[in-house]
Amino acid sequence: MKSLKKIIAIILCLTLVSGIVALCSYAASPKITGIKIVTLPVKTVFYQEEDWVYGMWDISEETGKPVSVPSERVSFTHNPCGGRYPEVGMLDMTGLVIEVSYSDGTKTNMTYKETKGKSGYTANIMFSPKGGKGFFPGTNTVEVYLLQNTQCYDSYDIQLLGKREEVEPFFKVKDGSNVEIDSNNYVMGVPSNLTLSQLQNDIFEYENVEVSFSKVSRAYKYYGTGSTVTVKYPDGSKEVYTLVVEGDVDGNGIVDSSDPGLVSIAIINNDSLNRAQFLAANVDGMRKITENDFTLITIMAATNSAS
Numbered sequence: 001m002k003s004l005k006k007i008i009a010i011i012l013c014l015t016l017v018s019g020i021v022a023l024c025s026y027a028a029s030p031k032i033t034g035i036k037i038v039t040l041p042v043k044t045v046f047y048q049e050e051d052w053v054y055g056m057w058d059i060s061e062e063t064g065k066p067v068s069v070p071s072e073r074v075s076f077t078h079n080p081c082g083g084r085y086p087e088v089g090m091l092d093m094t095g096l097v098i099e100v101s102y103s104d105g106t107k108t109n110m111t112y113k114e115t116k117g118k119s120g121y122t123a124n125i126m127f128s129p130k131g132g133k134g135f136f137p138g139t140n141t142v143e144v145y146l147l148q149n150t151q152c153y154d155s156y157d158i159q160l161l162g163k164r165e166e167v168e169p170f171f172k173v174k175d176g177s178n179v180e181i182d183s184n185n186y187v188m189g190v191p192s193n194l195t196l197s198q199l200q201n202d203i204f205e206y207e208n209v210e211v212s213f214s215k216v217s218r219a220y221k222y223y224g225t226g227s228t229v230t231v232k233y234p235d236g237s238k239e240v241y242t243l244v245v246e247g248d249v250d251g252n253g254i255v256d257s258s259d260p261g262l263v264s265i266a267i268i269n270n271d272s273l274n275r276a277q278f279l280a281a282n283v284d285g286m287r288k289i290t291e292n293d294f295t296l297i298t299i300m301a302a303t304n305s306a307s
Contacts, residue, residue: 009276032149034101038109038158039197049163051092052076054144073134074160082111086142091135091158095196098154119146125175126150132137135160142256151255163231168240169208171231171239179203186279187229192245192254192304194223225280244279251277255300 021222046052052074078092096112112125129143137160145153173179179189190203199213210232217221229241246254249262263281266273266289273281273289281289283296 007147030104032146032152033103035145035152035154036099037154037156038099039095039097041093043092046161048162050164052160054055074136098125098207140222167207169233171206171209173203174205187241187243190243192248194212194253199223220252224248224251224253226251226276240274244276246280246283247276247297249281255304257301259301260294260298263289263297
């Protein structure tokens with residue numbers, strides 16, 4: 001009997017200890033302290049009927065399927081995930097990236113993702129119309145957050161416009177920009193540290209065309225020399241544009257210590273660089289890559305390193 005009591009006591013002690021350890025582990029886990037939007041979704045302008053309709057989704061009692069109920073609210077046509085308020089429609093959040101800050105001082109980037117499960121689709125990042133009252137034609141503020149701490153959020157504006165007017169397809173650099181496209185489709189004057197959001201919102205403007213952006217390497221954070229922009233027109237034709245960042249010879253989007261080395265090799269071997277790299281390395285504009293280019297890019301790299 002004493003042995004049985006001793007065994008029970010040991011089990012209770014072990015259970016208590018494991019509970020305390022679990023509680024301490026939970027208490028020690030970092031909490032979310034901030035949300036910051038790093039990259040906006042690909043679409044921030046939506047057109048009636050093409051992207052949204054009036055009315056909010058409801059479930060038919062007869063068929064059990066979603067039906068549209070007339071309303072002044074906007075219901076998005078994007079499937080499948082609708083954030084915390086799916087009854088008011090489904091907003092396309094493709095491309096959204098947020099920076100999440102934690103109580104231990106760490107930060108991490110999170111890309112919006114929709115996952116299909118047995119009960120339907122779920123999203124890792126939630127969103128709601130500001131005030132939770134729904135979306136309406138005009139300018140709307142969208143708040144993005146995580147369920148782990150709904151008090152931490154960031155926001156951005158979207159435009160809900162009437163029916164899209166038929167516009168002739170076009171693609172060009174924005175007026176007033178220092179960027180230019182030469183006769184061979186090289187995009188000159190591209191700034192360093194260039195993000196996808198800047199490409200979409202600050203560098204180019206286009207309408208009624210499909211545009212895709214590709215880095216030299218997925219490992220690179222920025223779009224640098226050699227990155228491409230592919231434009232597909234409604235008739236099926238395509239155009240490919242190549243970015244050139246002055247001084248960025250390796251294509252990582254930054255002028256750093258690796259670039260002068262490539263220039264040095266090019267001075268000895270003129271065939272070591274492709275056309276985009278040559279344009280990036282030819283800082284002084286002479287017919288050949290020279291020691292002057294090496295010097296200028298070395299200074300640019302040192303300046304960037306010091307800043």
